[in-house]
Amino acid sequence: MSVLFDIIASVGLWGAVLRIATPLIFGTLGALLCERAGVLNLGIEGIMTFGAMIGWLSVYHGADLWTGLVIAAITGGVFGLLHSGLTVTLGLSQHVAGLGVTLFASSFSYYVFRLIVPTAGTPPTIAPFQPIAIPGLSTLPFIGPAFFTQTAPTYLAILIALVLAYILFRTPLGLAIRMTGENPHAAEAQGVNPMKVRYGAVIAGSALMGMGGAFLTLSAFNSFFPTMVQGRGWICIALVVFASWRPGRALFGALLFAFFDAFQLRLQTAVDGVPYQIFLMTPYVLSIVALAVMARRARVPQALMQPYRRGER
Amino acid sequence: MIMRLERREHRPLYLMVLTPVLAVIAALALSGILIAIAGAPVLDAYWRILTGAFGSRLSATETLTRATPLMLTGLAAAVAFRARLWNIGAEGQFYLGAIAVAAASSKLLGDLPAPVLIPTLLLVGAAAGMALILIPLWLRLRFSVDEVVTSLLLNFIALLFVSMLIDGVLKDPLAFGWPQSQSVSDHAMLPKLVARSRLHIGFAIAIVLAIIVHLIQSRTVFGLQSRAAGLNPAGAVFAGVPLGRTLVKVACLSGGLAGLAGAIEVLGVKGYVTTDLSPGFGYAGIVVAMLANLNPLGVILAAIFTATMFVGADGMSRGLGIPTYIADVTVALSLLTMLIALFFTQYRIRR
Numbered sequence A: 001m002s003v004l005f006d007i008i009a010s011v012g013l014w015g016a017v018l019r020i021a022t023p024l025i026f027g028t029l030g031a032l033l034c035e036r037a038g039v040l041n042l043g044i045e046g047i048m049t050f051g052a053m054i055g056w057l058s059v060y061h062g063a064d065l066w067t068g069l070v071i072a073a074i075t076g077g078v079f080g081l082l083h084s085g086l087t088v089t090l091g092l093s094q095h096v097a098g099l100g101v102t103l104f105a106s107s108f109s110y111y112v113f114r115l116i117v118p119t120a121g122t123p124p125t126i127a128p129f130q131p132i133a134i135p136g137l138s139t140l141p142f143i144g145p146a147f148f149t150q151t152a153p154t155y156l157a158i159l160i161a162l163v164l165a166y167i168l169f170r171t172p173l174g175l176a177i178r179m180t181g182e183n184p185h186a187a188e189a190q191g192v193n194p195m196k197v198r199y200g201a202v203i204a205g206s207a208l209m210g211m212g213g214a215f216l217t218l219s220a221f222n223s224f225f226p227t228m229v230q231g232r233g234w235i236c237i238a239l240v241v242f243a244s245w246r247p248g249r250a251l252f253g254a255l256l257f258a259f260f261d262a263f264q265l266r267l268q269t270a271v272d273g274v275p276y277q278i279f280l281m282t283p284y285v286l287s288i289v290a291l292a293v294m295a296r297r298a299r300v301p302q303a304l305m306q307p308y309r310r311g312e313r
Numbered sequence B: 001m002i003m004r005l006e007r008r009e010h011r012p013l014y015l016m017v018l019t020p021v022l023a024v025i026a027a028l029a030l031s032g033i034l035i036a037i038a039g040a041p042v043l044d045a046y047w048r049i050l051t052g053a054f055g056s057r058l059s060a061t062e063t064l065t066r067a068t069p070l071m072l073t074g075l076a077a078a079v080a081f082r083a084r085l086w087n088i089g090a091e092g093q094f095y096l097g098a099i100a101v102a103a104a105s106s107k108l109l110g111d112l113p114a115p116v117l118i119p120t121l122l123l124v125g126a127a128a129g130m131a132l133i134l135i136p137l138w139l140r141l142r143f144s145v146d147e148v149v150t151s152l153l154l155n156f157i158a159l160l161f162v163s164m165l166i167d168g169v170l171k172d173p174l175a176f177g178w179p180q181s182q183s184v185s186d187h188a189m190l191p192k193l194v195a196r197s198r199l200h201i202g203f204a205i206a207i208v209l210a211i212i213v214h215l216i217q218s219r220t221v222f223g224l225q226s227r228a229a230g231l232n233p234a235g236a237v238f239a240g241v242p243l244g245r246t247l248v249k250v251a252c253l254s255g256g257l258a259g260l261a262g263a264i265e266v267l268g269v270k271g272y273v274t275t276d277l278s279p280g281f282g283y284a285g286i287v288v289a290m291l292a293n294l295n296p297l298g299v300i301l302a303a304i305f306t307a308t309m310f311v312g313a314d315g316m317s318r319g320l321g322i323p324t325y326i327a328d329v330t331v332a333l334s335l336l337t338m339l340i341a342l343f344f345t346q347y348r349i350r351r
Helices: A002-008 A011-036 A044-060 A065-089 A094-116 A143-147 A152-170 A172-182 A184-189 A194-220 A232-242 A247-270 A276-294 B013-037 B042-054 B057-082 B090-109 B114-143 B147-167 B202-219 B221-231 B233-238 B243-270 B281-291 B296-320 B325-346
Strands: A131-133 A149-151 B004-007 B347-350
Touching: A002 A247, A011 A044, A011 A143, A011 A149, A011 A152, A011 A172, A011 A194, A011 A232, A011 A247, A044 A065, A044 A094, A044 A194, A044 A232, A065 A094, A065 A194, A065 B325, A094 B281, A094 B325, A143 A149, A149 A152, A152 A172, A152 A194, A152 A247, A172 A184, A172 A194, A184 A194, A194 A232, A232 A247, A232 A276, A232 B147, A247 A276, A276 B114, A276 B147, B013 B042, B013 B281, B013 B296, B013 B325, B042 B057, B042 B296, B057 B090, B057 B202, B057 B221, B057 B243, B057 B281, B057 B296, B090 B114, B090 B147, B090 B243, B090 B281, B114 B147, B114 B243, B202 B221, B202 B243, B202 B296, B221 B233, B221 B243, B233 B243, B243 B281, B281 B296, B281 B325, B296 B325, B325 B347
Parallel strands: none
Antiparallel strands: A131 A149, B004 B347
């Protein structure tokens, strides 16, 4: 038991929680925004992979870190445009189109990466974001080094969660987005163009996904390698359900999830005799459990996965 | 003059054949742009892919060997998608089928004579795949959890599980510390279809299964019920289709085919399991199924096309310095172009 206590009482664990949570916060908020407008975006895994690759590539070729992050967001938005074209304009199956976007975006990332770095081996590195100590707060004992000495994108992710919550529940735009996800016909009757709203939400949401991927190469690590996203996108999709499509709860869910992940990483080295794969499985098992527990209770946007065609019921 | 889209009552046969062909041409044209940007001659690259895949007896048998697991994972996706059961877990089911065969052969059944052993092992592999898909199905039926995400997440769990076994109880002590399962005994390996090649009878098994699945879907009550479950679940229930039971059967068929793919890959090609046994056969199976428009017989051709890209890209890559990932890009693009092409066959433009 003292082992467990030592882990939980360590500053390192709590510092890692925010670091692990950041890409999940970006990705979950992105998926949440798409789904609030009625579009399931399974392109997330590939969009995050592409964001990770293009963010790293931009910085590797001399762009500064923020430019890298912005480029990842823009390319994410372009994939969002592709996904909305398929699912909103053509009204294709959101499941299959999303998987197609993921397969395309990830294989395209690997293709571009191998074109630039032809040989396998140690991938080239960049100088990643450095932690910023928030004046005052970072000097607090324990809490300071754990929560207020993070890299800038982490603070940005938390800020975006708050902004998104505000937009969704306190502004006319948010109302239009939620209406489109619940009942696009009613939204149209109110003078909202459901097509435009869905395009906007999917493009903006996909941009957030791209930023989540870029965090991996620009802050969490300092290089890109294939399969580095490791199912984080799918975990984000599960977290959206866990969060009942609410940004505040998405933030909480991502942090809770990251806590378990950071905890199992440390437990791996502290406990002997248990295969490390058991620990690595826990994030995926937890996601499935979270889905099973929350799926019935969650209030799904009523028009999720239903294509909208004007004048058609 | 107003143009509008009108849903077609039924699709003529020529469109059914033409759609995937046009989709593939469009995908090849798009990835041709990527090849050109990389500075290689596009037509030469495609010519090298084609000759790399079918230019010699060896390469042709290699391509068909690669097509075998793709046919089975393609069938797995096709039967599930037809009933609108989104089984994206074929990758995990493939690995579970593979490791089940390695375990059963090295720990339990290795002493049986080949005519008994091989069919038993194939059934063991299929059963392992079925067991894995029943988890997301149960979660869907019991808790109404979307099976897409759960079956995707299970892929990661299954791969870690396999990694754990080949690092532990099933580890081959002779593999120099490399995580690799114990090999199946020689007499458990599938007979060759073509001498002095890797092509094994698994290829024939896959084709026979495609025909059987086609007959099941078109000629049996279960086939009708599974299609009804996909086309209109509420209507199917109203018409007296037992939805839950039908989905369980569909899931078992789908998971069983994916598990069998893993079993056949072990018994036909590798003889042992590593964590890179599948270069994404499960995911590519989704593309194969879509390119075939979920038609079991179409799966055969779609799998051969996909295998052609993968095998051919290896040789082309060595010659022209284009990353082999161009095959993955083309295959993924052909899924997207196929979706778009299918859309336009469902509708026609009316003035």
